[in-house]
Amino acid sequence: MAKFSIISAVVALLAVGASAAAAPAPIDEFTPGPGMPSLESLGLTRKDLVEMGRVKIPESYNAHRTRSALLSGKRAEIASIPTCEDNYKLPKAGAQVCINYINALGSKSCAVSGGFVQQMCFDNGAAIMGANIKNLPSVASACSDVAIAAQWIYDNCGIDGTDMNAGAHFAQGNGDLLISIVPT
Template sequence: MVNFFASTLLNLALFQGTMAAPKVYPVVIPGPGLPSLAELNLTSAQLYEMGVPEELSARGELLGKRFEGLCGPAEAAYTNVNGLIACFNYLRNLGTQSCVAGENTVMCTAGDAHVYGHALTGTAASYCSDVALGLLWVIDHCTRPDQSCAGAQAANGNGDLIVGGYNIRW
């Protein structure tokens, strides 16, 4: 009888393990005027699960000194880095699509992570993949051990378009 009971518990545990609920991710919302996830044939889950490609991580160093990247500015600005990574993947997938920024232009939102573009003079535009590389610098340089992140850096090749990732709505 003890063996039957133990066997039943083991089968129940195995069954429950196979019935695990799918992981749920916050919705990734493109900024106004940018293509939807459906138009790109992507889902929020895919953008979260892509992670940051290791080969791109080193490219964050190519941004140079056009703008002195910064982390923060305040504790309240920090958000979970995974939302910023999902937005990085969204922007990177836009490739040569033009990302245009004025003052605090929303480019992507994922959960409580908000990615903004800010033109230092009027309006500025870059390939969205270059905006993604500015965000990659923030991810690479501003992520704390608790996986929170906030900061700003110039879009790759454009010191007039600053990309920021925060838990702040402007």
């Protein structure tokens, strides 16, 4: 498992998330990240995304630690990935909408080029971000593999039926692309 300063990674993700939304959108507005297709171009609506349910996670990817072992928060100097951040809370509904949007893109490439972090989706106070943790010219995975990581975070970092903690996990099969769900 990769180890790095979780505080610097989360701060970077949150900073990009905050700067990506210069003017706050209404709380229920769905917004794809830069370069990502619109719902209209996919023939989908936000309602379709809500009704899709959860993404199936392959058992081999799902074989990780229990939630209590994932919580690191400010107590840790370094943290293992996957992780849940118990000092960041966000609504689950927006996270699942974004997960389903990214999954609907299927084998399309979800890439982070150049910069360290890129917002992939925003909805209802939640953002899914991709981080190029080795600062390569570009990192990419099939969007369905990104959705698996995001669904794993959603499933394992939940607080209750309404809220969840922020979290991070690598895109399935790609240790260079760190996926995070963070508050906006």
